[in-house]
Amino acid sequence: MAIARPIRMLGAACILLCLFLVFQMRQDSPRSTSKLVHGMTKDPLLDPTGEPEGELWRAEDHDYSPDSEKTARTNAAIISLVRNEELGDLIHTMQDLERTWNHKFNYPYIFFNDQPFSEEFKRQTQAITKAKCQYELVPEAHWGVPDWINMDLFRVSAQMLEEENIQYASKISYHQMCRWNSGMFYKHPALEKYRYYWRIEPKVQFFCNVDYDVFRYMEDRNKTYGFTINLYDAPQTIKTLWPETRKFLAANPSYLSENNMWEWITDDQARPEHTKGGSGYSTCHFWSNFEIGDMDFFRGEKYEAYFQHLDRAGGFFYERWGDAPVHSLGVGLFADSNNVHWFRDIGYNHIPYYNCPNSPKCSGCTPGKFFAGADFLAKEDCRPTYFKYVGTH
Numbered sequence: 583m584a585i586a587r588p589i590r591m592l593g594a595a596c597i598l599l600c601l602f603l604v605f606q607m608r609q610d611s612p613r614s615t616s617k618l619v620h621g622m623t624k625d626p627l628l629d630p631t632g633e634p635e636g637e638l639w640r641a642e643d644h645d646y647s648p649d650s651e652k653t654a655r656t657n658a659a660i661i662s663l664v665r666n667e668e669l670g671d672l673i674h675t676m677q678d679l680e681r682t683w684n685h686k687f688n689y690p691y692i693f694f695n696d697q698p699f700s701e702e703f704k705r706q707t708q709a710i711t712k713a714k715c716q717y718e719l720v721p722e723a724h725w726g727v728p729d730w731i732n733m734d735l736f737r738v739s740a741q742m743l744e745e746e747n748i749q750y751a752s753k754i755s756y757h758q759m760c761r762w763n764s765g766m767f768y769k770h771p772a773l774e775k776y777r778y779y780w781r782i783e784p785k786v787q788f789f790c791n792v793d794y795d796v797f798r799y800m801e802d803r804n805k806t807y808g809f810t811i812n813l814y815d816a817p818q819t820i821k822t823l824w825p826e827t828r829k830f831l832a833a834n835p836s837y838l839s840e841n842n843m844w845e846w847i848t849d850d851q852a853r854p855e856h857t858k859g860g861s862g863y864s865t866c867h868f869w870s871n872f873e874i875g876d877m878d879f880f881r882g883e884k885y886e887a888y889f890q891h892l893d894r895a896g897g898f899f900y901e902r903w904g905d906a907p908v909h910s911l912g913v914g915l916f917a918d919s920n921n922v923h924w925f926r927d928i929g930y931n932h933i934p935y936y937n938c939p940n941s942p943k944c945s946g947c948t949p950g951k952f953f954a955g956a957d958f959l960a961k962e963d964c965r966p967t968y969f970k971y972v973g974t975h
Contacts, residue, residue: 626926628940629940630941633927634803634923638795638798639795641793646686646687648688655687656778656797658689658780659692659776660690660692660779661692661767661780662691662784666697666699666703669702672783674784674785675785680711682791682792683788684711688712688713689780691713692718692773693718694720694767694772696758720762720766724766725766728893735900739899743901748816748819751902757898763905764898764908765880765892777878778797778800779874779877781874783871783932785933786930787946788928789929789944790939792927797874800876803923806876806917806918806922807873807909808873808875809868809925810928810930810937811868811932811935811936811937813869814856814866815904820897820902820907821861825862826897827915828862830888830891837916838915838916839919842915843914846864847863847914849866852966864964867910867964868906868910870909872937874925879916880912884916920975922972923975924975926974929946931947934953938950938951
């Protein structure tokens with residue numbers, strides 16, 4: 583018996599609907615959000631995420647108005663090293679940070695540049711926020727190539743790195759930026775009166791409403807450093823960083839914190855080829871395009887001596903040592919690991935990586951999603967190693 587045409591159409595529609603639902607389920611499955619690696623069985627960001635425990639400072643309970651003489655703000659600032667031509671991308675970053683956090687607390691912005699800021703840059707950035715904006719020139723003494731660097735050797739080294747497809751190898755300003763972010767920014771006169779900083783960059787996104795004073799959280803808990811994303815670095819760029827670090831530790835054994843992150847720094851199980859390429863350093867590091875830190879730590883005897891040792895070794899120019907691994911080694915070796923905080927509640931993206939919590943305060947990102955792009959990006963996730971040795975605090 584022939585099936586009536588309306589029944590056939592209804593059946594076809596049901597099949598199409600089922601196929602659509604299966605497709606949607608596959609799209610929303612954990613596979614599309616994060617490929618688990620290095621022994622991590624479940625991404626902690628899939629668990630419901632709330633605010634840190636304990637008493638928190640809130641805008642509704644204290645005076646955070648922009649011009650208050652009795653402000654509840656602590657001595658902290660939002661900082662960014664940025665160029666005039668990056669204005670458009672920086673505006674999007676500021677809009678996100680204002681919408682999710684700073685419109686409540688009005689912490690000042692301090693922008694740094696090795697060239698004078700344009701009036702248009704100043705006008706547009708100040709228009710985004712009620713908080714004060716400050717525009718600073720990086721001193722030539724902080725930005726210029728040190729006189730002990732052999733530029734002929736730099737060019738030869740850069741060519742060798744380019745042959746290994748290392749990005750920005752021959753771009754001198756990139757090396758200068760890495761050096762400045764590693765050991766110069768906190769010496770700028772504009773930051774002398776400040777203790778804490780939140781570093782932001784163009785082309786980043788913030789997804790979650792944060793309703794407490796993050797800087798007060800750092801101060802009240804005696805936190806040294808806060809991060810969101812934890813990655814592996816390219817070993818070719820830091821071949822001598824760990825050997826130079828070991829030299830420094832041999833000369834200054836008392837500087838090593840009793841509660842350090844040695845296992846995270848030297849792990850050779852998750853990516854042994856990286857540890858080998860890094861001369862014993864796992865290459866795990868905090869991705870420093872987001873960092874909230876205590877400048878008293880960086881200004882302190884241990885880190886400053888460490889930076890001076892690295893600076894004289896020349897690796898900021900002869901290799902491509904980044905501020906991310908340098909900060910991470912400094913914090914991981916000389917700070918107490920209990921004073922390092924994973925801001926799991928702050929939704930963040932710098933292409934192509936994410937920190938996206940499972941929280942009703944977040945929108946615009948997928949909980950547990952670590953990357954956007956090709957599957958090979960999954961293996962760059964060093965959080966499992968960090969969680970294994972340090973924890974999720």
